[in-house]
Amino acid sequence: MRRNPDFRTTSSLHTxxxxxxxxxxxxxxxxxxxxxxxxxxxxxxxxxxxxxxxxEVHAIMGPNGTGKSTLSKAIAGHPDYEITEGDVxxxxxxxxxxxxxERARAGIFLAFQYPAEIPGVSIANxxxxxxxxxxxxxxxxxxxxxxxxxxxxxxxxxxDRKFTARAVNEGFSGGEKKxxxxxxxAMLEPTFALMDETDSGLDIxxxxxxADGVNRLRGENLGVMLITHYQRLxxxxxxxxxxxxxxxxxxxxxxxxxxIELEEKGYDWVKNELAAxxxx
Amino acid sequence: MKPPAxxxxxxxxxxxxxxxxxxxxxxxxxxxxxxxxxxxxDYDAGAGLTxxxxxxISDVKKEDDWIREFRLKALKVFxxxxxxxxxxxxxxxxxxxxxIRYYLAQGQKPKRTWxxxxxxxxxxxxxxxxxxxxxxxxxxxEAQFDSEAAYSNVKEIVAKQGVIFxxxxxxxxxxxxxxxxxxxxxIPTSDNKFSALNSAVFSGGSFIYVPPGVKVSQPLQAYFxxxxxxxxxxxxxxxxxxxxxxxxxxxxxxxxxxxxxxLHSAVVELVAxxxxxxxxxxxxxxxxxxxxxxxxxxxxxxxAEIKWIDCNIGSRLTMKYPGVVLKGKGARGExxxxxxxxxxxxxxxxxxxxxxxxxxxxxIVSKSISVGQGRATYRGVVHIPKHLQGCKNxxxxxxxxxxxxxxxxxxxxxxxxxxxxxxxxxxSVSKVSEEMIFYMQQRGLSEAQAMSLAVNGFVNDxxxxxxxxxxxxxxxxxxxxxxxxxx
Numbered sequence: 001m002r003r004n005p006d007f008r009t010t011s012s013l014h015t016x017x018x019x020x021x022x023x024x025x026x027x028x029x030x031x032x033x034x035x036x037x038x039x040x041x042x043x044x045x046x047x048x049x050x051x052x053x054x055x056e057v058h059a060i061m062g063p064n065g066t067g068k069s070t071l072s073k074a075i076a077g078h079p080d081y082e083i084t085e086g087d088v089x090x091x092x093x094x095x096x097x098x099x100x101x102e103r104a105r106a107g108i109f110l111a112f113q114y115p116a117e118i119p120g121v122s123i124a125n126x127x128x129x130x131x132x133x134x135x136x137x138x139x140x141x142x143x144x145x146x147x148x149x150x151x152x153x154x155x156x157x158x159x160d161r162k163f164t165a166r167a168v169n170e171g172f173s174g175g176e177k178k179x180x181x182x183x184x185x186a187m188l189e190p191t192f193a194l195m196d197e198t199d200s201g202l203d204i205x206x207x208x209x210x211a212d213g214v215n216r217l218r219g220e221n222l223g224v225m226l227i228t229h230y231q232r233l234x235x236x237x238x239x240x241x242x243x244x245x246x247x248x249x250x251x252x253x254x255x256x257x258x259x260i261e262l263e264e265k266g267y268d269w270v271k272n273e274l275a276a277x278x279x280x
Numbered sequence: 281m282k283p284p285a286x287x288x289x290x291x292x293x294x295x296x297x298x299x300x301x302x303x304x305x306x307x308x309x310x311x312x313x314x315x316x317x318x319x320x321x322d323y324d325a326g327a328g329l330t331x332x333x334x335x336x337i338s339d340v341k342k343e344d345d346w347i348r349e350f351r352l353k354a355l356k357v358f359x360x361x362x363x364x365x366x367x368x369x370x371x372x373x374x375x376x377x378x379x380i381r382y383y384l385a386q387g388q389k390p391k392r393t394w395x396x397x398x399x400x401x402x403x404x405x406x407x408x409x410x411x412x413x414x415x416x417x418x419x420x421x422e423a424q425f426d427s428e429a430a431y432s433n434v435k436e437i438v439a440k441q442g443v444i445f446x447x448x449x450x451x452x453x454x455x456x457x458x459x460x461x462x463x464x465x466x467i468p469t470s471d472n473k474f475s476a477l478n479s480a481v482f483s484g485g486s487f488i489y490v491p492p493g494v495k496v497s498q499p500l501q502a503y504f505x506x507x508x509x510x511x512x513x514x515x516x517x518x519x520x521x522x523x524x525x526x527x528x529x530x531x532x533x534x535x536x537x538x539x540x541x542x543l544h545s546a547v548v549e550l551v552a553x554x555x556x557x558x559x560x561x562x563x564x565x566x567x568x569x570x571x572x573x574x575x576x577x578x579x580x581x582x583x584a585e586i587k588w589i590d591c592n593i594g595s596r597l598t599m600k601y602p603g604v605v606l607k608g609k610g611a612r613g614e615x616x617x618x619x620x621x622x623x624x625x626x627x628x629x630x631x632x633x634x635x636x637x638x639x640x641x642x643x644i645v646s647k648s649i650s651v652g653q654g655r656a657t658y659r660g661v662v663h664i665p666k667h668l669q670g671c672k673n674x675x676x677x678x679x680x681x682x683x684x685x686x687x688x689x690x691x692x693x694x695x696x697x698x699x700x701x702x703x704x705x706x707x708s709v710s711k712v713s714e715e716m717i718f719y720m721q722q723r724g725l726s727e728a729q730a731m732s733l734a735v736n737g738f739v740n741d742x743x744x745x746x747x748x749x750x751x752x753x754x755x756x757x758x759x760x761x762x763x764x765x766x767x
Contacts, residue, residue: 076722079714100721101730109722116719119710120737129733130723167737184723 025091025107027052027075027192027223033085034067034074040084044070046248047086054191055220059234059259060227062245063267068227069113071245072194076110077103090191105134107191111181111198117169123180124150124164127187153186157213175206182213192223199233211236231263244270313534313565313594315407316507317400321426325383327510331355334480337383341449341483344456354469354479361473369626371597375571380512380543382481383427390422390429390447397423401430401507408534410503417749419498420445424515425505427483434500442491443527445500448516451487458489462520466549466579466605474573474599478514478547485515485546490525490556499528499561499747504544506535506570512543519549521556530561530750534594537567541596544570550578550586554608557585563750565757566594568624574600577632580640582608589746590617592627593757601659603632606640606671613642618739618754621654621686622761630659630691639670646677647739650686651761657689666697675705680738682712682731710738732762 029052034045045067052058060068074081075088077100087094095103118126127150132141154161159179169177178198185193195214199207214237218224226239234242234256242259244252246267251274252258262269325336334355338348363372391397394411405411405423414421420434422445429447438445444455451459469479486502506513521527535542544566552558558578566572572595578586588602604613615631633642648656656679664671673696679688688709696703712734720730735758736743743751 078718099727100718101724101726104722104724112719112722116713116716118716118720118734118737120740121733126720126723126733129725129729130720133724133726133729188723 023054023220025054025191025223026089027108027225028089028092029071029075029086030089031086032071032074032083032088034070034081035084037080037082040082043084044248045074048245048249050243050250052192052223052225054223056241057218057224057226057237057239058241058243059237059239059256060225060243060245060250061229061231061259061262064229066245067248068245069196072110072196072225072227075103075194076100076108101133104188104190109185109188109190109193111178111185111193111195113197113200115169115177115181117167117172119167119170121168122165123168123183126168127184130184130188150187153183156216157183157186158209159183174201175203175209178202178206178210179213182210182217186213186217189221191221192225193217194225194227196227197229198226199228199230207233208236231259234259246270246274313408313505314537314567315404316536317404319386319398319400319425319507321384321386321508323383323385323387323427325381327381328378329355329380329382329481333382337481337483340383340385341388341452343452346460347452350464350469351480351482354476357470358473358476358480361470361476364473368599369597369628371626372571372573375541375543379510379540381508381510382512382514383483384508384511385426385428385483386430388428388449390432390450392431392433394431397431401425404505404507405431405503408503408505408532410501413501413749417498418501419443419496420500422447422486422502423505424484424502424513426507426511426513429484435498438496438498441494441496443494443496444487444489446487448485448487448518449483451518455487455489458520459487459518462549462551463518464549466551466577467547467575471575474545475547475575478516478545478575481512482514482516482547484513485517485548486519486529487517488519488521488527488529490521490527492522492553493524494522495526496528499530502529502531504531504533504546506533506542506544506566509538509542510540512545514544515546517546517548518551519558519560520551521553521558523554523556525553526557528559528561528747530563530747532563532565534565535567535570538569540569542567542570544572544574544595546574546576548574548576550576552578552580552584552586552611554581555583556581557587559587559589560602561589561746561750563591563753563757564594564598566598568594568596568622570595572598572600574598576600576602578602578604578613580604580606580608580611580613582637583610584608585612585614587614588616588631590615590629591750591754592617592619592629593754593761595625595627597626597628599628601630601632601661603634603661604642605634605636606642607636609637610639611637612640615644615646616742616745617646618742619646619648619656620735620758620761621648621650621656623652623654626655626657628657628659630657630661632661633663633673634661635664635668635671635673638668640668641672643673644675644677645742647680647742648678648688649680649682649735649738650688651682653683653685653687655687655689658691660692660694662692662694662696662703664696664698664701664703668698669700671701673701673703677707678738679707679709680712680735681709682735728763732759735762
């Protein structure tokens with residue numbers, strides 16, 4: 001058993017989607033306002049709306065400091081952030097009262113921009129503990145089956161098996177850290193992956209490997225929020241939707257061509273467009 | 281000699297109805313050892329410590345005059361020595377020596393089979409899993425219940441090789457010639473206040489002799505159990521491993537959680553003859569009201585190796601600095617220690633390496649974890665005098681702080697004279713960061729599971745050196761401690 005089956009079955013019954021989309025799930029971000037817990041008066045994300053369904057890849061682009069990372073961390077329940085308004089729902093049910101680990105077990109996966117190091121804990125043991133945490137009390141991860149699956153996923157992602165004995169992220173290069181995130185994502189099989197600047201700090205080869213990993217995991221059971229500063233990543237991972245975020249809001253949405261337009265014109269184009277009506 | 285009549289009458293044992301005593305200040309889950317049985321003691325020295333107490337113990341044990349004299353002298357030393365609070369914690373002043381009972385036993389002769397052991401005591405050790413471990417992987421077991429061994433047995437195959445493994449009480453009678461030769465030679469009575477106390481009232485502990493060239497393949501194990509309240513356990517262990525021989529000895533200890541303080545003050549002396557090897561492993565999980573003040577030292581002759589593996593999880597205050605005196609050329613000493621100080625606990629641990637011959641090598645690796653208001657202290661002595669050559673020491677001590685009010689202190693005392701030595705000291709303090717915990721929670725682990733994993737990761741490279749059974753046990757204990765430490 002790899003994830004919380006109760007959550008899947010009960011929630012999918014509540015969706016009002018058509019029979020054809022019976023297994024489709026949604027992550028709905030509704031009028032979300034997020035501030036740092038110690039400065040509630042100055043929100044970073046200001047009333048953001050976005051719905052991501054499984055099977056879809058949404059790219060979120062925008063200049064630095066516009067709230068992209070804040071959005072992904074707050075959805076995952078990072079304690080530094082407070083949600084002062086709005087809601088986040090999976091299949092219509094709010095997750096805001098849940099602890100970060102409960103949200104994770106409910107299907108949210110955050111691929112970190114800067115993954116933490118866990119000295120002394122091997123990747124194999126860490127993932128095993130994460131899988132164990134998804135089981136009921138008294139149940140245990142079947143070690144043989146677990147390793148078989150782990151090695152399969154590693155082979156898929158072209159990761160050397162020796163990797164599993166290394167302590168999580170400790171002394172990893174930027175590329176190794178990102179690959180480790182993708183491996184965890186492959187093993188934990190989330191419903192919604194929030195990928196925070198997965199391309200930052202990667203050279204082109206590492207970028208291809210990571211993009212290849214994401215493309216393998218893409219599918220009708222996974223919804224992806226792909227946060228990136230550059231269009232470059234989108235050459236390798238083709239998004240279904242592109243959203244431009246500016247000053248805590250989504251100010252423009254479109255298909256993958258929007259990213260290309262953005263690349264050509266730069267973020268100033270968006271800024272100017274926004275500024276125009278205000279000065280008019 | 282008959283014990284004095286008024287002391288021979290056992291007092292009404294205090295009944296503890298609820299084994300899980302409420303003591304929220306401590307908040308430590310030590311359920312594994314936290315139970316007690318209402319045992320009738322045939323021998324009880326009563327509370328308080330005087331010359332009469334010592335005469336009572338000697339009478340009950342029918343000891344020779346030299347031991348009697350040794351004890352009485354030691355009492356004098358104990359009384360004369362001040363409490364070492366000029367460097368150690370003032371909490372030592374809270375020990376009420378007058379209220380402690382110094383000797384409690386059902387008899388002096390341990391049983392050779394578990395069937396003969398009285399039911400309550402047998403059940404105690406069964407709950408702690410001792411007979412099962414013995415069957416599975418041990419060469420011999422000694423199980424001490426309060427002052428005396430209740431059970432002692434060594435597998436025939438080991439005994440046939442001439443290995444002696446028995447309680448110290450018995451060994452004094454059966455092998456006085458070996459015992460007396462080494463007893464008190466590695467740790468003299470006057471070493472410190474508590475070695476003097478132990479020398480005055482010692483009872484129980486293990487005695488091991490391994491003949492030349494014999495390599496004992498499975499570990500020998502002792503288990504020390506305190507069952508009675510207001511009691512002091514003072515075992516005395518002496519291990520002599522003859523030329524080219526090898527042994528691994530493991531000890532575990534538990535006590536139920538009482539509302540009053542209990543004292544455990546052992547003395548352990550190891551002697552490794554030429555090219556001998558001794559590995560001594562301790563997993564201490566005393567209840568959080570136990571003062572654990574122990575002196576441990578080994579003497580390593582030429583080419584010999586002594587390794588202490590020391591895990592301190594429980595107790596209110598532990599003061600313990602296992603040492604090795606590197607007496608012979610090329611001798612090696614090693615201390616590997618793990619300490620976990622939870623709320624209300626102080627683990628004051630470390631190591632002493634005294635180089636006394638050329639080409640001697642010592643290694644100290646110490647890891648401590650402080651949780652809540654727990655305090656972990658490292659004290660290390662490394663001594664290399666001027667006239668020696670080619671000595672090496674490597675010291676590494678790492679502290680992990682879990683909460684912002686946790687405390688750790690490091691007091692290394694390294695004296696190196698002469699210029700043909702290599703000494704290295706590294707120390708680090710780290711904290712379990714909020715980012716690390718969030719990262720693990722994001723993968724589905726609860727906060728407590730994340731803490732446990734972080735702590736286990738911190739000690740992982742040390743624990744890998746332990747025998748399998750002990751590393752599993754240590755992991756389990758860390759999990760229990762961390763579970764209790766998170767809201």
